[in-house]
Amino acid sequence: MPNHFTPHAAGDLNYLKSLNRSTILSTVRRYPGLSRADIALRTGLTKATVGSVVNVLGERGWLREGELHARGGGRPGRSLYLDGEQHVMLGAEVGVKGLRVVACNLLGERLASQRLDVSPTMPEETAAMLARLIEALLGDPAIAARSCLGLGVALPGPVAPQAPILRLAPNLGWVDVDFLALLRAELDSPAGVWLLDNEANAAAFGEFYFIQGTPPESIAYLSAGSGIGCGVVSGEHFPVIPRGHQGLVGEIGHTVLVADGAPCHCGNHGCAETLVSGWMLRESLGVAADASLSASLLARLDEPEVSAALARAGRALGLLMLNLHHTLNPSMLILGGSLMRLGAPLVAPALAYFDAHQNDLLRQSQRVPVKVVEDSTFTAACGAAAQVMARAAIEV
Amino acid sequence: MPNHFTPHAAGDLNYLKSLNRSTILSTVRRYPGLSRADIALRTGLTKATVGSVVNVLGERGWLREGELHARGGGRPGRSLYLDGEQHVMLGAEVGVKGLRVVACNLLGERLASQRLDVSPTMPEETAAMLARLIEALLGDPAIAARSCLGLGVALPGPVAPQAPILRLAPNLGWVDVDFLALLRAELDSPAGVWLLDNEANAAAFGEFYFIQGTPPESIAYLSAGSGIGCGVVSGEHFPVIPRGHQGLVGEIGHTVLVADGAPCHCGNHGCAETLVSGWMLRESLGVAADASLSASLLARLDEPEVSAALARAGRALGLLMLNLHHTLNPSMLILGGSLMRLGAPLVAPALAYFDAHQNDLLRQSQRVPVKVVEDSTFTAACGAAAQVMARAAIEV
DNA sequence: CAGGATTAGTTAATGCTATTTACTAACTCT
DNA sequence: AGAGTTAGTAAATAGCATTAACTAATCCTG
Missing domain, CATH: 3.30.420.40 (ATPase, nucleotide binding domain)
Known part of the structure; x- marks a missing residue:
């Protein structure tokens, strides 16, 4: 049923049209420069369908035509691009x-x-x-x-x-x-x-939407800042964010890792956020609320207490990444959030822990790629x- | 794109037809006895569409007509049921x-x-x-x-x-x-x-598919047997099992709860299965591989070691249920698997832990219903x- | 008990969709 | 120059849901 995230109920022809339009748009987004014929081949739609949809999208300022393809033999195709100007x-x-x-x-x-x-x-x-x-x-x-x-x-x-x-x-x-x-x-x-x-x-969503080339089956964006959040996206042509009953899918910051552990902001005890998060580092290392956490800590890296705390938090982050794989199982993991500005002192232990603790199932298959977004301001x-x-x- | 789980690519009219057929079937499944007009009202499809689909399904032996509705005024509708005979x-x-x-x-x-x-x-x-x-x-x-x-x-x-x-x-x-x-x-x-x-x-899937009345947004079936597994299903008319990249969605048995804890069958350490699972109870309490775990343990409940181990495992199960809510966030939780035959000694501590450790977010909303399937043989x-x-x- | 009101369900016409088929367009190679 | 090849378009077709008009079956009222 439609809601504010997914606007239309399936059932009518408009839905079909939207689906095909989205499919064509995502193909152009992922593979800029394809011709109408390439798109038809790749999506399984017919040339006629692709042609008509592309022409409408062109009129509306979504697509533009580029240079001609110069492949040997035959009439060259006109390459298509998303229109970045309108x-x-x-x-x-x-x-x-x-x-x-x-x-x-x-x-x-x-x-x-x-x-x-x-x-x-x-x-x-x-x-x-x-x-x-x-x-x-x-x-x-x-x-x-x-x-x-x-x-x-x-x-x-x-x-x-x-x-x-x-x-x-x-x-x-x-x-x-x-x-x-x-x-x-x-x-x-x-x-x-x-x-x-x-x-x-x-x-x-943004990281997934504008990926070039063949998109991964799904991605998880692990956001480590003041708190720990996580968003998941999947769906090749029609990306969808699974949200669950209360919109809590991916709220791994509040999964409990230490039974009856330290109190968390959320009212529970022993949450992941008590092991790795901006607010926890601030509290445990005494960084003022108005100071930049990353700048303060990076300046104090020579204090053994600080570097040990970052390494400990990093390992907790690695453990979270591992648990993510056994619950949401994305095909790609992106690390972002303001804590990434701490760089190697936090991230290296996380990646090391993640690598060292793969179980038989994960070892059996290709290692899941991890991308680190150092500056996730925008x-x-x-x-x-x-x-x-x-x-x-x-x-x- | 189609695979062995989802057979057709979107884009053609057949897909639309399937979607509407599934919608109508799921409505009849959830609300046996509705008339064509009721279905049209409830699904948003037109009377004509519903009529034609229903008649085809009737010819194919999927639906049967039942008694007439006796609502005051107007021609009575013919109630529809799934045909259990063909x-x-x-x-x-x-x-x-x-x-x-x-x-x-x-x-x-x-x-x-x-x-x-x-x-x-x-x-x-x-x-x-x-x-x-x-x-x-x-x-x-x-x-x-x-x-x-x-x-x-x-x-x-x-x-x-x-x-x-x-x-x-x-x-x-x-x-x-x-x-x-x-x-x-x-x-x-x-x-x-x-x-x-x-x-x-x-x-x-089965638990979700045959639910009567308004279905929950999603359910999770937590299967506690020799190992710990978990399946998720969501999608009102077209139930879908999110699987993830390697089919590991819901594999919470191998989420790590104790960093560098006891060794697990999976090659890692400290997994949830090392805290609650059939194999772990068997090993720690010395139950022979060919004996029934539940029968053996229920017979030894007066041993403090046994009851304490079950309570401990139960609390770990409760913690897993909680973590499930912050990662997959189902609107209903079903507990099944052979361990459920242990009954209250295991299940009561699990439910108690789950109830006692709800955080602010979960407390704020209605408590998620938990259903226990005592005998999940079939x-x-x-x-x-x-x-x-x-x-x-x-x-x- | 006849006739109006009301609701259920069907039918035929309509409009929209993607597909099919046949075509034109534009290029390369010989 | 002409054959071969591929891109793209156009017109015809088939399938879908919708619309609107219909028939069917009941209740209610006088």
């Missing part, structure tokens, strides 16, 4: 340490961005600040000249699957916030789709923009 | 302690069953034994008189997502077994679909039969 999607992130706003084109390229390094307090106030950032972005003539497909917002907590509402953000102290409504009160534009999602989900915001594009593609 | 599906399970075979009708009712309590040794030999059981079942005149939709087989290990092949069954000692091919060599009938899946996935086999039905419905 449309934009806006993406925003409300993070524990700041607000970020981006404008991306259909290629996923960041055309402009704004950031404000403040710690959000009340939802209303935060919405107002974010609205000003978005207005500033829309004031940019290069952005204003384009057609805007909509706005996606990423927040550091689970979003209800039934409605675009933030359930709980322990690290902001927010509960049941209808953030899009607060934004609407401050902001008229852009027209188009407005979406809300969890930060890790948005980041995961990753979630760009991912939210990608979600807008995917949604808009359904309705073109 | 078709059968066969399901089989190869378990660590025995083979089971069942024949079910479209209502999910077990019409006949066969069991053989032996511990499987070689795959070939096991396939031969299973083939004899199936032949015995097909020899039953009540079964032979019906049209058979196919055969589903459940095995205690992950099945590759790309091909119907068992990857690894640590508790059988099997690796990369093409079990359906071995069966084919022994068995001609039944015609129709032949499927292979993991035992927990099959059980989960659950996986019936689930495999349900998978056959779902697949056959696509192709009717």
Whole structure:
């Protein structure tokens, strides 16, 4: 049944059309420069179907034709590309340490961005600040000249699957916030789709959506910042984020690793976040709330206490990666979040632990690739923009 | 893209037709006795579409008409039911302690069953034994008189997502077994679909497929036997088992709960199975391989060592249930597997731990329902039969 | 008990979809 | 220049769900 994440019920011909349009778009996104005939071959659709869909997408400014193919024999095909000039999607992130706003084109390229390094307090106030950032972005003539497909917002907590509402953000102290409504009160534009999602989900979506070449079956984006989140995406042509009953799929930060262990922000004990997370490192190593965690700790690396704490946290992160493989089993793992700025002192022990503790089943198959995103400042915001594009593609 | 689990690529009209047929079938399955008009209202399809699909399904022996509705005013509708008389599906399970075979009708009712309590040794030999059981079942005149939709087989290990092949069954000692091919060599009938899946996935599918009334968003079937497995199913009208890259989704038995803990069968250390599983209880409490674990332990409950071990294992099971909620987040949890025969000494501590350690997020929402299946002897086999039905419905 | 109201279900026409088939277009090679 | 080859388009076709108009079967009212 349709909800705010998946807009239409299956059953009618529109659904079929959307599906095929999304399939063709994802093929062009993954393999820029294919001709109509290549797409038909690759997707199994007929030349006629591909031709008509491509032509409509061209008229609407989604696709453009490029140079001619010069393969021996026969009429050359016209190569096709996503049109990076006509449309934009806006993406925003409300993070524990700041607000970020981006404008991306259909290629996923960041055309402009704004950031404000403040710690959000009340939802209303935060919405107002974010609205000003978005207005500033829309004031940019290069952005204003384009057609805007909509706005996606990423927040550091689970979003209800039934409605675009933030359930709980322990690290902001927010509960049941209808953030899009607060934004609407401050902001008229852009027209188009407005979406809300969890930060890790948005980041995961963006990373998956703009992958080039054959996409992995699924990816997990493990976001290690103040808290630990994880987003999963799968689906070749129609990427889907599994959310579960309460939107908690991938909330591995609150899986219990130590029965009756240290108390966690979430009200339970012994969660993964008590072993590895920004807030735990801050508390245990005494870093002030207003100081940069990574800068402070990197400056204190010669203290044995600090390096040992990072190594310990790193091993916990490696263990989490391992557990992820036995519960969500993604075909690719992406590490992101502000803790990645700590670099090798945290990441090396994580990867080492992950490598050393593979069991027979994992050893038997190819090692799952791990990608580390060192600077994920705009990753979630760009991912939210990608979600807008995917949604808009359904309705073109 | 199509594979042995999901047969057709989206894009053509057949796909749409299958989708609508499945939608209508699942509505009748969940709400027996609805009329065509009720179905149209409930699914959003038009009366004409529902009528034509229902009539075809009736001709093919999937649906039958029942009594007339007697609602005040207007022409009464003809109630519709799945036809339990025409078709059968066969399901089989190869378990660590025995083979089971069942024949079910479209209502999910077990019409006949066969069991053989032996511990499987070689795959070939096991396939031969299973083939004899199936032949015995097909020899039953009540079964032979019906049209058979196919055969589903459940095995205690992950099945590759790309091909119907068992990857690894640590508790059988099997690796990369093409079990359906071995069966084919022994068995001609039944015609129709032949499927292979993991035992927990099959059980989960069956439990979800035949749920009456509004189905939960998703369920997880936690199978606690010799090992610990878990299957997940979601999708209202078109139930899907998320499998992940290597078919390991839900393999929480091998999530690590104790860093560098006790050695596990899987080659790693500190897995959940080292804290709760049949093999671990057997080893730690000295129960012979050929004795019934549950019977032996229930007889020794007055030994403090035994009751303490069960309580400890129970708490670990509760912790696993909690972690399940933060990774796969099902809306309903079903506990099954042979360990459930231990009853309260194991299950009560599990439920108590689960209840006592809910965090703020879970506390905030309605408690997730937990169902305990005391006797799951035929659950996986019936689930495999349900998978056959779902697949056959696509192709009717 | 006749006739209106109401709901169930079917039928025929319609519009939209992808597919099929046949075509034109554009290039290379000989 | 002409044959061969591949790309792309156009018109005809088949299949799908929908629409709108119909028939069917019941209840209710007077």
